Amino acid sequence: MHEMAITRSMLNxxxxxxxxxxxxxxxMINIVLGEMSGVVDRCVQFYFDFMSRDTPAEGAELxxxxxxxxxxxxxxxxxxxxxxxxxxxxxxxxxxxxITAGNELYVExxxxx
Amino acid sequence: xxIKVLKNILNANNQIAEQNRRLLADKSILAVNVMSxxxxxxxxxxxxxxxxxxxxxRIAVIEGDVSSxxxxxxxxxxxxxxxxxxxxxxxxxxxxxxxxALLNLPLDELDIVFIENVGNLICPGEFELGxxxxxVVTSTPEGDDKPHKYPLLFTIADAFVVNKTDLMPYVNxxxxxxxxVVKGLNQKAVLFEVCSITGDGIGDWGAWIMKNLDKVRAx
Numbered sequence: 533m534h535e536m537a538i539t540r541s542m543l544n545x546x547x548x549x550x551x552x553x554x555x556x557x558x559x560m561i562n563i564v565l566g567e568m569s570g571v572v573d574r575c576v577q578f579y580f581d582f583m584s585r586d587t588p589a590e591g592a593e594l595x596x597x598x599x600x601x602x603x604x605x606x607x608x609x610x611x612x613x614x615x616x617x618x619x620x621x622x623x624x625x626x627x628x629x630x631i632t633a634g635n636e637l638y639v640e641x642x643x644x645x
Numbered sequence: 646x647x648i649k650v651l652k653n654i655l656n657a658n659n660q661i662a663e664q665n666r667r668l669l670a671d672k673s674i675l676a677v678n679v680m681s682x683x684x685x686x687x688x689x690x691x692x693x694x695x696x697x698x699x700x701x702x703r704i705a706v707i708e709g710d711v712s713s714x715x716x717x718x719x720x721x722x723x724x725x726x727x728x729x730x731x732x733x734x735x736x737x738x739x740x741x742x743x744x745x746a747l748l749n750l751p752l753d754e755l756d757i758v759f760i761e762n763v764g765n766l767i768c769p770g771e772f773e774l775g776x777x778x779x780x781v782v783t784s785t786p787e788g789d790d791k792p793h794k795y796p797l798l799f800t801i802a803d804a805f806v807v808n809k810t811d812l813m814p815y816v817n818x819x820x821x822x823x824x825x826v827v828k829g830l831n832q833k834a835v836l837f838e839v840c841s842i843t844g845d846g847i848g849d850w851g852a853w854i855m856k857n858l859d860k861v862r863a864x
Contacts, residue, residue: 534737534768542654549650563654568797570767601796606832619793619830627829631800637771639650 535575538637542576543583546642550588553644558592560643566599566636573598592642601634658772661740665747665775672752675861676760677854678774680798681782682791683764686808688716689841690782691759695725697844697851702756702858707746709738709763716761726750737768740775756858766795778857784809786816789823792830799827804835806850811840 542563550558565571573596584590603614605621606628612621620627653659669676681687691706698704705726708716712731720727728749730742743760750758760776762769781802783791786809792799799805805827807820824836835853839846 534735534771537735537737537739538654538771541657545650545652545654545656549648549652553646553648555646568800569771570797571771619796619826627825628832629829630832631796631830635797635800637655638653641647641649641651643647645646 534570535572536579538571539576539579539583542639543580543587543589545639546589546592547587549639549642550644555644556588557645558589558642559645560593560595561589562595562597562640562642564597564599564636564638564640566634567601568631568634569637571637588644597640599633599636602632603629604632605629655771655773658740661744662773662775665740665744668744668747668752669758669775669777670861670864672755673862673864674752674755675757675778675854675858676774676776677757677778677780677857678760678762678769678776679780679782680762680766680769680802681764681784682766682787685764685782685784685787686841687761687764687782688719690806690808690839691720691761692723692725693839693841693844693847694759694851694854695720695723697847698757698854701851701855703754704757704759705750705755707738707743707750707758707760709742709761711736711763726755732763736763736765737772738762738774739772743774757854766791766798770795770798770801777861778803780804780806782806782808785812785818788817789819789826792823792826796830800831802831802834804837804853806837806839808839808841810838810845811843 604611607626608624610623709730714729717727717729837850
């Protein structure tokens with residue numbers, strides 16, 4: 533349920549950028565969400581729908597690009613997507629892994645009119 | 646027209662976190678963000694830590710809860726400086742809430758501020774507070790599978806405290822397995838096995854906190 537705070541913050545960021553561009557309508561917001569960030573897109577959509585009312589972002593489409601978890605094995609260098617609950621290298625079985633993607637949480641771009 | 650933004654959604658929070666960082670640096674205060682699920686024993690760990698550090702460091706605890714001031718009252722009763730934040734529904738503390746709490750603490754008379762986050766293993770991981778250290782407390786009755794279920798928190802922690810080691814004979818907790826998984830996921834973090842009730846293992850934990858306080862003072 534941290535989506536409420538995250539949506540509020542996202543909307544403020546979008547409105548700031550929109551004001552800078554001196555346009556008054558946002559049509560699209562491109563958001564990048566890592567799988568591990570624990571942010572649920574349909575919750576963001578739900579909060580956005582009422583938080584954006586009477587703002588230049590009202591009616592804008594939210595486009596979520598999901599980034600899957602990715603890890604690199606420190607032992608053999610294998611790059612893989614940890615899928616099961618045991619976060620070990622799918623090649624050599626080592627548990628010494630480094631998370632290389634999956635915690636993204638940012639606005640990539642917006643489209644304005 | 647497309648506008649490139651490429652900004653973290655929590656940019657506004659992170660800026661306030663930076664203000665907190667500067668405020669803490671000005672006062673040479675070490676700040677520790679303590680995160681866990683509800684009931685892992687954060688408040689009891691705080692009470693035991695206050696006792697352990699007595700005479701060595703002046704501490705305060707910022708207590709984050711959705712509602713009530715039960716934890717703060719417990720700490721104040723034990724003679725620990727504490728301040729309550731009620732989030733009123735939010736499942737985590739953010740940098741703004743911590744900023745208001747810091748401004749209401751006697752910072753000139755403190756060496757360490759522990760920030761006891763809202764009991765939750767998901768949301769607090771996203772919000773920078775301006776802290777020096779992130780500590781994840783987990784307790785043996787919760788089971789050893791938490792790092793698999795909540796990987797974000799376990800990858801960003803500086804230390805793990807496994808609490809309630811006195812219950813090990815009664816619960817299904819594989820300490821070796823847990824240790825192997827968290828050290829694999831997170832090479833920089835240190836692991837402490839403690840029991841906040843009996844005081845087992847608290848000495849090492851307290852020494853680590855003091856070592857980190859020395860680092861902050863040396864800057």
